[in-house]
Amino acid sequence: MELIRGLHNLREKHRGCVATIGNFDGVHLGHIRVLEQVKAKAIELGLPTTVVIFEPQPREFFDGENVPSRLTRFGEKVRLLEAQGVDRVLCLTFNAQLQKMTASGFIENLLLEGLDVKHFVVGDDFRFGCDRLGDYQMLKSAGQQYGFKVVNTQTFVVDAERVSSTRVRRVLEENDFELAERLLGRRYRIAGRVMHGQQLARQLGAPTANIRMHRFAAPLRGVYAVTVYRDQKLLGQGVCNIGMRPTVNGTQPVLEVHLFEYQGDLYGQLLSVEFESFLRKEQKFDGLEQLRKQIFNDIEAAQTYFAQLK
Structure with a gap:
């Protein structure tokens, strides 16, 4: 697996991929379901997979000491993504410069110029851009305009509740390691x-x-x-x-x-x-x-x- 640090390190060889984006904190079963969705489409299209993550995670940048606990450190997260068969991880440094990027700039600089995404898997509640105008519908419209497909991530449920990093965090804070294992797919x-x-x-x-x-x-x-x-x-x-x-x-x-x-x-x-x-x-x-x-x-x-x- 290749780890790419920052937009400035993207090269022509990185263009053309099936991609997804998120914190992927914990790389739990919900994340794994998304990665399976990405990999299946990548095989179908004959393209590599790219996972875009942030370091620090956005809430760590905005909230400082009040940030929620974190399930995985950066190195652990990268190793877990590699174990899932991801081809590339693009890590974007979340700083003041990235914070100021507009929603249209996000689409142009990352999805089009940087990655030349052919298929983008993202949650329908995903918001992006300093103006918070970027949403799922904006991505769908951009995809129709520029020729890439945008689809929803697949929700994974355990005990009638969505698996999320927030839920895993809560379960661990309650020291329920058995349920945490069922949500993570591992101890x-x-x-x-x-x-x-x-x-x-x-x-x-x-x-x-x-x-x-x-x-x-x-x-x-x-x-x-x-x-x-x-x-x-x-x-x-x-x-x-x-x-x-x-x-x-x-x-x-x-x-x-x-x-x-x-x-x-x-x-x-x-x-x-x-x-x-x-x-x-x-x-x-x-x-x-x-x-x-x-x-x-x-x-x-x-x-x-x-x-x-x-």
Whole structure:
């Protein structure tokens, strides 16, 4: 799969495709249904598939710290799209320049000049352009004028309710991992590279692999029993805390995972943490000794959870 960053990197070889556009946060079963629709038409027309996404996502640009939590970081999203057999991902930087693009400019610069779209799959509630004049009917009219087809995305329903990123986010915030799996088509994971931390957990007798969240606001907060993968291969089971670490006055969200009976250097490695069961909320303790006791209580609780599954 080819990742194209920005309109300025589009070349003649990228013109002529079947395309869709959206945040694709989580790449859930609703998204997968759309991608299947795009791929089927691409096979019929003998054209490549192109998925257009934004980074940051538009609401992250407009809402700042008040933005809703996010299901997938950029790298995870790209890997999930690649796993679905997408040929190309065009990532548009959502900035002040893109914000100012008019609806007609969007059609001309992206769909016509940039991609030369032959078939465009989009939701009928899709709005675009700084003036918010761009909608499904405008796209249909442009398609009729310039010779490309515009069709609706296909809605995917589970338990009589539409599958959406908002719904998946709500389900995860309720720690309903079974329903989340039914909406996503897989167990929920957060991936990232292991960074150097304060090594406080090591001093307390339970070393952890630290994954910084950067701008990513996760839908989960607390302590969980988890399964950890490296390069899609099982690395082990453990207990994870995701949050701000209030006991040590943390200022940035961090995912910390302790692997049972694991010894080795994981710095710089890409891990995927799969969430199995919620254990407790994150809390602030009076001191490090109280924190140390709770860490080992959490380890025991997670081990008990996994033992019950055998």
